[in-house]
Amino acid sequence: MTSRVQSRGPVMRAFLRIKEDLWLQGVAVSTLTVALAIMGVYLALCFNLYQASSRLLSGPSLTLVLDNRIEPDEAAGLSAQLVRMPQIRGARFVGRDEALERFRGQLGPHANLLDDLRDNPLPNALELVLAPEHEATDELIALLGNQAGVIEVVTSRPWLHRLEAAITSAGDLALALGLLLFLGVILVVSNTVRLSVHVRREQLELMALVGASAGYMRRPFLVEAMLQGVAAALLASLLIWLLFAMLAAPASLPLGLNLEQVVSFPALLPLVLIILAIVAGLLGGFLGVGRTLRQRRLL
Amino acid sequence: MIRLEGVTKKYLGRPDAALKDINLLVPPGEFVYLTGPSGAGKTTLLRLLFGAELPTSGRVLVGGTDLGRLPPRKLPLLRRRLGVVFQDFRLLPQQSVFENVALSLHVAGVRDAALVRRVLEVLAQVKLLEQSDVPAGTLSGGEQQRVALARALAPSPGLILADEPTGNLDPDNALMIMRMLVGDYVGGATVLVATHDPTLLSLVKGAKVIHLSSGRLEERS
Ligand SMILES: Nc1ncnc2c1ncn2[C@@H]1O[C@H](COP(=O)(O)OP(=O)(O)OP(=O)(O)O)[C@@H](O)[C@H]1O
Ligand SMILES: [Mg+2]
Numbered sequence: 001m002t003s004r005v006q007s008r009g010p011v012m013r014a015f016l017r018i019k020e021d022l023w024l025q026g027v028a029v030s031t032l033t034v035a036l037a038i039m040g041v042y043l044a045l046c047f048n049l050y051q052a053s054s055r056l057l058s059g060p061s062l063t064l065v066l067d068n069r070i071e072p073d074e075a076a077g078l079s080a081q082l083v084r085m086p087q088i089r090g091a092r093f094v095g096r097d098e099a100l101e102r103f104r105g106q107l108g109p110h111a112n113l114l115d116d117l118r119d120n121p122l123p124n125a126l127e128l129v130l131a132p133e134h135e136a137t138d139e140l141i142a143l144l145g146n147q148a149g150v151i152e153v154v155t156s157r158p159w160l161h162r163l164e165a166a167i168t169s170a171g172d173l174a175l176a177l178g179l180l181l182f183l184g185v186i187l188v189v190s191n192t193v194r195l196s197v198h199v200r201r202e203q204l205e206l207m208a209l210v211g212a213s214a215g216y217m218r219r220p221f222l223v224e225a226m227l228q229g230v231a232a233a234l235l236a237s238l239l240i241w242l243l244f245a246m247l248a249a250p251a252s253l254p255l256g257l258n259l260e261q262v263v264s265f266p267a268l269l270p271l272v273l274i275i276l277a278i279v280a281g282l283l284g285g286f287l288g289v290g291r292t293l294r295q296r297r298l299l
Numbered sequence: 300m301i302r303l304e305g306v307t308k309k310y311l312g313r314p315d316a317a318l319k320d321i322n323l324l325v326p327p328g329e330f331v332y333l334t335g336p337s338g339a340g341k342t343t344l345l346r347l348l349f350g351a352e353l354p355t356s357g358r359v360l361v362g363g364t365d366l367g368r369l370p371p372r373k374l375p376l377l378r379r380r381l382g383v384v385f386q387d388f389r390l391l392p393q394q395s396v397f398e399n400v401a402l403s404l405h406v407a408g409v410r411d412a413a414l415v416r417r418v419l420e421v422l423a424q425v426k427l428l429e430q431s432d433v434p435a436g437t438l439s440g441g442e443q444q445r446v447a448l449a450r451a452l453a454p455s456p457g458l459i460l461a462d463e464p465t466g467n468l469d470p471d472n473a474l475m476i477m478r479m480l481v482g483d484y485v486g487g488a489t490v491l492v493a494t495h496d497p498t499l500l501s502l503v504k505g506a507k508v509i510h511l512s513s514g515r516l517e518e519r520s
């Protein structure tokens with residue numbers, strides 16, 4: 001009988017409290033879920049856009065358009081020769097048939113536009129990836145242009161440079177916005193904790209009266225806020241997953257704009273949200289309990 | 300031991316002081332009645348003693364500790380050495396009698412077997428062993444006040460402060476509570492009972508009576 005009360009740590013006390021007023025838990029978890037879902041969508045979009053852009057940036061930095069009369073083995077020889085240059089990390093031959101296939105894939109549902117073509121308008125090409133520390137300088141471009149069989153050197157360098165700069169400055173903005181969102185989550189937590197302190201004011205008064213330290217009174221609130229955070233993080237992950245699954249349903253958009261890439265669900269998102277929720281639970285808990293637990297104020 | 304030196308307490312926004320230049324010495328183990336009409340300052344004096352209020356001027360010493368200089372984080376340690384009983388019991392009504400009493404031990408770090416043993420001991424003392432698993436809110440007024448008393452007694456405090464402890468009770472229960480506030484029950488603690496009920500005064504032989512009137516003190520015996 002009475003032995004069941006023997007040792008109650010803050011976790012046990014938090015659990016007992018959660019049982020006491022389920023509506024309060026409902027309010028806390030649902031508001032926190034919404035806040036975390038917004039945060040999560042934002043993080044997922046940032047992550048996916050970053051991935052997409054780095055895929056672009058690490059793609060071939062130079063394309064050599066080849067004469068159609070060049071045989072595949074001649075192209076292979078040229079590519080082997082180019083790879084030996086220190087500026088060039090890799091080279092890949094893309095035959096005109098492969099190029100057309102790729103284009104067809106990028107058109108997605110509109111691929112039938114190509115059915116009317118009588119012959120393949122695309123050239124053979126050699127895609128080069130530069131070594132990281134090297135730039136597509138004018139000398140390099142001139143050198144490549146002079147190779148036998150090369151008709152044209154296509155470089156997206158200026159455009160990629162601009163993209164890279166844009167990504168860097170967007171990164172700062174994204175970080176600032178992310179911090180702002182996180183601050184919002186902390187405020188949500190601190191407000192629900194404040195509500196929960198208010199609801200339990202009488203209990204707290206009693207505890208202070210019999211000599212409970214501020215830490216003794218605060219700890220269950222922190223544990224409770226963290227538990228609510230974990231529950232809300234899991235719910236928010238589920239919501240985001242459902243949302244993304246719905247948005248990604250029309251498999252692809254024309255011209256290689258694949259929405260699925262942007263709204264794909266990052267596998268680590270639930271974990272990240274749980275960690276953020278726990279941190280927010282601690283910080284928000286401290287903020288929310290705040291000065292109300294001052295000994296003299298309580299009595 | 301309690302010592303008040305020139306204590307004045309003014310509440311914010313009140314022109315008149317609730318306590319005016321109080322000097323008082325209560326030796327250890329003494330039983331003291333604090334009497335006086337409504338508004339005389341009895342509750343205020345008790346609140347000063349458990350650190351719920353600070354004196355506007357003067358010094359309040361409990362067991363040698365100057366409460367005016369005690370940092371708030373040390374206040375819990377002081378409160379664990381004293382027990383407080385109110386007119387309105389102040390229990391956690393949904394929790395069991397056992398848990399209500401255990402609270403004052405648990406906050407002080409008492410756990411497991413030591414906690415159970417002590418709670419059952421004080422529950423036996425106030426004759427509530429049978430009801431230990433009952434939610435405190437379902438008990439009668441007299442029983443609830445005994446739970447509150449058990450909670451105050453559990454940590455074996457050196458000082459017990461009771462503010463109108465019998466105010467909500469019928470004469471029989473009032474008598475029972477008063478008997479439990481003296482002698483072996485409180486283990487030699489100093490006891491201060493605030494009341495405006497003069498019929499209580501005859502219940503404890505040899506008690507000191509302190510009379511407050513508009514915040515001023517008159518000692519009688
Ligand atoms: N928190 C407060 N703020 C302002 N004034 C207060 C406060 N508490 C008490 N007072 C005032 O201080 C004076 C003394 O009040 P106190 O409660 O100490 O009297 P009391 O002797 O306990 O009265 P009662 O017998 O009715 O309980 C009263 O004038 C009261 O209005
Ligand atoms: Mg009073």
